[in-house]
Structures are given as structure tokens and as C-alpha cells.
Amino acid sequence: MTDRQQQPAELPVASRVSRRGFLAAGGVAVAGASTWASAAEASTQASHADPLNGEMRVADIVVVGSGAAATSAAITAAIEGAHVIQLEKAPITGGTSAKSGGGIWIPNNFWLKENGIDDPRTPFLAYCAQYSFPHLFDAASPTFGLDRNSFELIAAFYDNASPMLDWLTKNGALKMGKGIGLPDFYDYGVLDGWNRVPRGRGLFPRRDDGQTGFGAELMRRMTERAAALGVETLTEHEVLGLQADASGAVRGVDVRSPGGTMRFGARRGVIFGTGGFTYNRALLNLHMKEPVFGGCGVPTNTGDFVGMAGAVGAKFGNMASAWRSQIVLEEALQYVTVPSPMWIPPGDSMIMVNRHGHRFVNEKRNYHDRSRAQLAYDANVPEFPNQIAFVIYDQRNAELYAGSHPFPNDPTGSDYVIKAEDWPSLVAAIAARLKELGSATGGISLAPDFGQVLETTVSRFNGFAQTGLDSDFGRGSFPYDIETAGSYAARQPVARWKDTVGPNPALYPIAGEGPYYAIIVGPGTLDTNGGPVIDKHARVLRHDGTPIDGLYGAGNCIASPSHDAYYAAGVTLGLGLTFGFIAARHAMGRG
Ligand SMILES: Cc1cc2nc3c(=O)[nH]c(=O)nc-3n(C[C@H](O)[C@H](O)[C@H](O)COP(=O)(O)OP(=O)(O)OC[C@H]3O[C@@H](n4cnc5c(N)ncnc54)[C@H](O)[C@@H]3O)c2cc1C
Structure with a gap:
């Protein structure tokens, strides 16, 4: 819907007030988008700023962004009777959420209850607390050793996620199918066994024809429902700055629109759901300790909220964190946004090694934590030895998993695939490719003994594949490693490889003869997840812990309430939907 379209008749018509009237009503001041001024300084700037050359509007709630978090807030507020204006910078709605798999991870959800599966609060909170803050975790502490706010955020997720899902489902904004049943990233036996329900919290959208849908379906249903509830969604409306009154309370936003600069006032609150800052190279360079070569989110996620919230005195957290995944390095260098992360390297006669030729991680572990293993630091050299990695595989693996990203349908069908007839030729080809990419990688090259070490690594791996036991990294010994493999890589019915399965389905010996293949991968993001710190009501906090009214x-x-942890597939959307719901309810005086 564009700014010029009519609102549905059953909803209150947005107030169109004169600028003078708006200022009188709200006592508005402008907080610059790019400065880090305090609220008082921002007010001073306001008296000199006059950006308005378009119209001025007022709503109860102004929502910024149109992904899952923002749209959850918009819908919730609209159901609570608010007049909502939703502002989206891009020409289309949905953000990264619409590109996503659409899986949501919701503790104690309806499907678990229907199936008699108990998902009690205390062990859930312990699982999250220990995974998020291992250095603070104390099982005997009432907050598990976490500071009060961090604990309350995790608790708010547990307490509100399932009610959010039920409520948005009842109101036609969500339709989720049954739990797919794949294990969470960590299941029984690790993290002290706190994850008592490692299957069934993950739910996927259900299309009207009964089929499983993905992020596009999630956002289609939510966007349509928002429109039906009278949410005015304005695309190509980029929020540039906040308006704060003399007390520091946020009362509205300044916006660049096709019609000129506009101002939108918010009687009850401004709710941001503007995604991360993967596409702001300056912020990445400032905050990330290690390289992020690219991401898979929408390129309009440029961290605009960072400057705006800073200008009104917000406290920041998690700025060096992200929802991580490995990405094909050459895709990251070629495209603005990477088409797909490498969820799990496909296949069994495959390994991943660093620039020294060593395996450094269980290749079948979840994408987030596997990527974190790329960030390890070697103090002796010093270097990040794993920051560029090489997926190495043979002809059998290339054919059996053809078409499973990053493997092309034709084994050499993508330029980023390096193929050679024997190990020395493969090593030489990788070295040459790295040289070509040197300007983008800080000149990373193979260690002088890479080839020799690689052959030793392959030989050792082949021994593990024969016995079925990976003594170095335990690949295939976790349910996650085996059960999720099929979701991310389909084994093709190639007749000549039909019966080749090892005792451990995650391992198979790499062939004694070429051809061999390599793909260069590096750390990337689904998006970053740092920014202003919020409280259990989703209010942005100042450094002293007090909330900024209206923001x-x-x-x-x-x-992110999850800090640097990724509890399970679907948690990013689960958290976003839940805290959007919490924010809108609080702004409407319900929470
Ligand atoms: C391929 C892929 C698959 C994924 N699958 C899953 C999955 O199955 N489950 C899961 O939980 N997570 C998944 N993720 C991660 C998930 O998509 C994101 O974490 C989630 O969508 C973020 O939602 P959000 O609402 O915070 O932001 P987004 O959906 O990214 O929305 C942010 C919006 O804000 C807009 N915006 C930015 N700045 C401004 C501004 N100044 N003014 C106005 N608008 C602005 C942007 O244009 C964008 O539309 C996946 C990610 C990818 C890339």
C-alpha cells in the first residue's frame, strides 16, 4: 500500500495535522540520525533543523521496518485498537524474514501441548542461560548467574512466545504447521542436559493448501493480515531520525519518502524492527573483531537504528555478534547479498580444512557455531588460522550431492568450484585462486606444507570413516549431525554410488584417486544481532538502565536476548516475533 492509498474504512483515519499543531501536541525535538548526541543535545539540534518539506502524519504507533519483528508489532498494536503506520525503506516489504526459511522456534508451543510434551520453564531458561553466558552460568542462582535484565529477557521470551503464537494464530496472522521434529542445535548430553525438549519447538508456516511454507509464506500471511487490520504500510519510506521531547521521550520519526522529507508522530510509541547492520561496512569494521565477508539478508539492513538510538542515549550490546553462517567466499565478493549460506557442507566423503590443511570443526555441526570455530585465534603466530576454509570432496560426493548448495548441479557448474585431477594439482589451483582473491582477504595464502598436511588429514579422516568413529571431532555422533543432513542436502539417486554408505552415515572415505574438488568458504551472517539493549517490555534502555519512553x-x-548463542533453527524469528508482540502490547498499555 502506498501513502496515497485509502485506509480501510473501519479504522480510525490517521490524523493529518499541521506542523504547528503537531509540535504543540508533542513538544517535538529532532534527534539526528547520524550523531551520538544525548537527548538534550538532540533537542538543541532540533531548534536549528527544519527537514520538513512533505506532509506530517500522526498515528498511535509508528512501526519501522516490515520484517517479522516489525510486522508482529504492527499487527499486535492494530488488534489492540491502535492506528498503526508502518514505514519500510525498501520498495518491497518483508525484509530478510521473507527470504528466510520461515521456521520459528517457540518454547512450550501448541504442538508440544497437543502431543503431551512438557516443556517446563526452569530447564528451558537454564539451557538458554548456559548457552548464552557460559562464563556466568550458575545453576544454583535464581537468575542462573546472569544480570537481572539478561535473565528477564530470556524469561520474557519463554513467557510470551507461546501466547504470542496462539494469539496471532487466533487472529489470522500466523498459521504454523506441526513441529518438524529435527533436533535443536544442542540436545541431550551437552550443556548439562538442560535442553529437555530438543525436538518440537521448531514450527514452519502452513500454506492454505496444507503444504509447508517458508519465509515468503510467513510474511505473505502477516502482511496481508496487517493490511486487513488497517495497518498503513508505506514502502520507500526510510526513517532517518527520531523526534524526542524535552524529557527525552521519543514522540515520532523523520522520514525520507518519494514525496519529500516527512515527519510521523507517534502517540503511544515508535517500534523499530529494522534488522541488523551487515550491509554497513563501517559498523562491521568498527565492531567485529574478525572478518565478516558478507551476508544473506536484505541489503537495506544498514544498521540505521544504531545512529538513531545512540542519539537519544541508548545503551548498546552484542555489537560484535551475529546470527552466523559460512558463506562461499566468491559469492560474497560477487554479490551484494549472498543467495544462500552454506547451512551444512553436503555429503560424507567431504571434509573442511583451514589454511594449514587441518580439520578444525565437526563439519556437520550447526551453521552458527561452526562459523564461530572460524573465528578462533592462534596467539603463537598470531593469526585466525580458520578464517578462510576449504570444503574438500571427491567425485562421488560431487555427484551424490549435486544441486545441494554450494555444490552445483553439474559438478563444475559454478566458477567458485575448483577442480583438479590429483592432490598436488588441487593444492596448486587453490593457491592460485587465493592469490587472485588476495585483495579481499588480506592476502591469505596456503601454509607452505598445506599439501602434505592435507594428504595426512585425508588419510586420518578415511580411517575414521572405516571405523565410523571420528575421534577428532565426533562427526556423526550427535543426532543433529545425522538427522538434519537430509534437510540441507539431498542425496541423488546416482546408480554407481548407490550402495556406498559407511557405518557412520556422516563419514565416507575420500577416494584414493581424483578428480578432487574444493570450495573456499568464509564467515558470514544471516544478519548481525547487536544494537540497543532492551528490557523485558522491549523498551530501549539508557546507560543507567532506565527506559527511553516511547522507544x-x-x-x-x-x-539479542540470546547474546552470542543460537538456541536452535527458528530462534531468530521466534525472538523477533515475540519481542515485537511484547513491544506493541506494552506501548498499548497491555503488558
Ligand atoms: C536464507 C535465510 C534463511 C533463514 N531462515 C531462517 C529460519 O528459518 N528461521 C529463523 O528464525 N531465521 C532464519 N533466518 C534469519 C532471519 O531471516 C532473520 O534473523 C530475521 O528475518 C530478522 O527479522 P527482522 O524482523 O529483525 O528483520 P528483517 O526481516 O531483516 O526486516 C528489517 C526491515 O527493516 C527495513 N529497514 C531497515 N532500515 C530501515 C529504515 N531506516 N527505515 C525503514 N525501514 C528500514 C529493511 O529494509 C527490512 O525490510 C534466515 C536468514 C536467511 C538469510
Whole structure:
């Protein structure tokens, strides 16, 4: 819907007030988008700023962004009777959420209850607390050793996620199918066994024809429902700055629109769901300790909230964190946004090694934590030895998993695939490719003994594949490694490889003869997840812990309640939807 379209008749018509009237009503001041001024300084700037050359509007709630977090807030507020204006910078709605798999991870959800599976609060909170803050975790502490706010955020997720899902489902904004049943990233036996329900919290959208849908379906249903509830969604409306009154309360936003600069006032609150800052190279360079070569989110996620929230005195957290995944390095260098992360390297006669030729991680572990293993630091050299990695595989693996990203349908069908007839030729080809890419990698090259070490690594791996036991990294010994493999890589019915399965389905010996293949991968993001710190009501906090009245955030634009942990597939959307819901309810005086 564009700014010029009519609102549905059953909803209150947005107030169109004169600028003078608006200022009188709200006592508005402008907080610059790019400065880090305090609220008082921002007010001073306001008296000199006059950006308005378009119209001025007022709503109860102004929502910024149109992904899952923002749209959850918009819908919730609209159901609570608010007049909502939703502002989206891009020409289309949906953000990264619409590109996503659409899986949501919701504790104690309806499907678990229907199936008699108990998902009690205490062990859930312990699982999250220990995974998020291992250095603070104390099982005997009432907050598990976490500071009060961090604990309350995790608790708010447990307490509100399932009610959010039920409520948005009842109101026609969500339709989720049954739990797919794949294991969480960590299941029984690790993290002290706190994850008592490692299957069934993950739910996928259900299309009207009964089929499983993905992020596009999630956002289609939510966007349509928002429109039906009278949410005015304005695309190509980029929020540039906040308006704060003399007390520091946020009362509206300044916006660049096709019609000129506009101002939108918010009677009850401004809720941000503007995604992370993967596409702001300056912020990445400032905050990330290690390289992020690219991401898979939408390129309009440029961290705009960072400057705006800073200008009104917000406290920041998690700025060096992200929802991580490995990405094909050459895709990251070629495209603005990478088409797909490498969820799990496909196949069994495959390994991943670093520039020294060593395996450094269980290749079948979850994408987030596997990527974190790329960030390890070697103090002796010093270097990040794993920051560029090489997926190495043979002809059998290339054919059996053809078409499973990053493997092309034709084994050499993508330029980023390096193929050679024997190990020395493969090593030489990788070295040459790295040289070509040197300007983008800080000149990373293979260690002088890479080839020799690689052959030793392959030989050792082949021994593990024969016995079925990976003594170095335990690949295939976790249910996650085996059960999720099929979701991310389909084994093709290639007749000549039909019966080749090892005792451990995650391992198979790499062939004694070429051809061999390599793909260069590096750390990337689904998006970053640092930003202003919020409280259990999704209010943005100042450094002293007090909330900034009228300013809320949810999703990837705020410091994630999960800190640097990725509890399970679907948690990013689960958190975003939940804290969008919490924000809107609080702004409407319901929470
Ligand atoms: C391929 C892929 C698959 C994924 N699958 C899953 C999955 O199955 N489950 C899961 O939980 N997570 C998944 N993720 C991660 C998930 O998509 C994101 O974490 C989630 O969508 C973030 O939602 P959000 O609402 O915070 O932000 P987004 O959906 O990214 O929305 C942010 C919006 O804000 C807009 N915006 C930015 N700045 C401004 C501004 N100044 N003014 C106005 N608008 C602005 C942007 O244009 C964008 O539309 C996946 C990610 C990818 C890339």
C-alpha cells in the first residue's frame, strides 16, 4: 500500500495535522540520525533543523521496518485498537524474514501441548542461560548467574512466545504447521542436559493448501493480515531520525519518502524492527573483531537504528555478534547479498580444512557455531588460522550431492568450484585462486606444507570413516549431525554410488584417486544481532538502565536476548516475533 492509498474504512483515519499543531501536541525535538548526541543535545539540534518539506502524519504507533519483528508489532498494536503506520525503506516489504526459511522456534508451543510434551520453564531458561553466558552460568542462582535484565529477557521470551503464537494464530496472522521434529542445535548430553525438549519447538508456516511454507509464506500471511487490520504500510519510506521531547521521550520519526522529507508522530510509541547492520561496512569494521565477508539478508539492513538510538542515549550490546553462517567466499565478493549460506557442507566423503590443511570443526555441526570455530585465534603466530576454509570432496560426493548448495548441479557448474585431477594439482589451483582473491582477504595464502598436511588429514579422516568413529571431532555422533543432513542436502539417486554408505552415515572415505574438488568458504551472517539493549517490555534502555519512553525495538536491530548463542533453527524469528508482540502490547498499555 502506498501513502496515497485509502485506509480501510473501519479504522480510525490517521490524523493529518499541521506542523504547528503537531509540535504543540508533542513538544517535538529532532534527534539526528547520524550523531551520538544525548537527548538534550538532540533537542538543541532540533531548534536549528527544519527537514520538513512533505506532509506530517500522526498515528498511535509508528512501526519501522516490515520484517517479522516489525510486522508482529504492527499487527499486535492494530488488534489492540491502535492506528498503526508502518514505514519500510525498501520498495518491497518483508525484509530478510521473507527470504528466510520461515521456521520459528517457540518454547512450550501448541504442538508440544497437543502431543503431551512438557516443556517446563526452569530447564528451558537454564539451557538458554548456559548457552548464552557460559562464563556466568550458575545453576544454583535464581537468575542462573546472569544480570537481572539478561535473565528477564530470556524469561520474557519463554513467557510470551507461546501466547504470542496462539494469539496471532487466533487472529489470522500466523498459521504454523506441526513441529518438524529435527533436533535443536544442542540436545541431550551437552550443556548439562538442560535442553529437555530438543525436538518440537521448531514450527514452519502452513500454506492454505496444507503444504509447508517458508519465509515468503510467513510474511505473505502477516502482511496481508496487517493490511486487513488497517495497518498503513508505506514502502520507500526510510526513517532517518527520531523526534524526542524535552524529557527525552521519543514522540515520532523523520522520514525520507518519494514525496519529500516527512515527519510521523507517534502517540503511544515508535517500534523499530529494522534488522541488523551487515550491509554497513563501517559498523562491521568498527565492531567485529574478525572478518565478516558478507551476508544473506536484505541489503537495506544498514544498521540505521544504531545512529538513531545512540542519539537519544541508548545503551548498546552484542555489537560484535551475529546470527552466523559460512558463506562461499566468491559469492560474497560477487554479490551484494549472498543467495544462500552454506547451512551444512553436503555429503560424507567431504571434509573442511583451514589454511594449514587441518580439520578444525565437526563439519556437520550447526551453521552458527561452526562459523564461530572460524573465528578462533592462534596467539603463537598470531593469526585466525580458520578464517578462510576449504570444503574438500571427491567425485562421488560431487555427484551424490549435486544441486545441494554450494555444490552445483553439474559438478563444475559454478566458477567458485575448483577442480583438479590429483592432490598436488588441487593444492596448486587453490593457491592460485587465493592469490587472485588476495585483495579481499588480506592476502591469505596456503601454509607452505598445506599439501602434505592435507594428504595426512585425508588419510586420518578415511580411517575414521572405516571405523565410523571420528575421534577428532565426533562427526556423526550427535543426532543433529545425522538427522538434519537430509534437510540441507539431498542425496541423488546416482546408480554407481548407490550402495556406498559407511557405518557412520556422516563419514565416507575420500577416494584414493581424483578428480578432487574444493570450495573456499568464509564467515558470514544471516544478519548481525547487536544494537540497543532492551528490557523485558522491549523498551530501549539508557546507560543507567532506565527506559527511553516511547522507544521500542525487536528482532535483529537490538542486542539479542540470546547474546552470542543460537538456541536452535527458528530462534531468530521466534525472538523477533515475540519481542515485537511484547513491544506493541506494552506501548498499548497491555503488558
Ligand atoms: C536464507 C535465510 C534463511 C533463514 N531462515 C531462517 C529460519 O528459518 N528461521 C529463523 O528464525 N531465521 C532464519 N533466518 C534469519 C532471519 O531471516 C532473520 O534473523 C530475521 O528475518 C530478522 O527479522 P527482522 O524482523 O529483525 O528483520 P528483517 O526481516 O531483516 O526486516 C528489517 C526491515 O527493516 C527495513 N529497514 C531497515 N532500515 C530501515 C529504515 N531506516 N527505515 C525503514 N525501514 C528500514 C529493511 O529494509 C527490512 O525490510 C534466515 C536468514 C536467511 C538469510
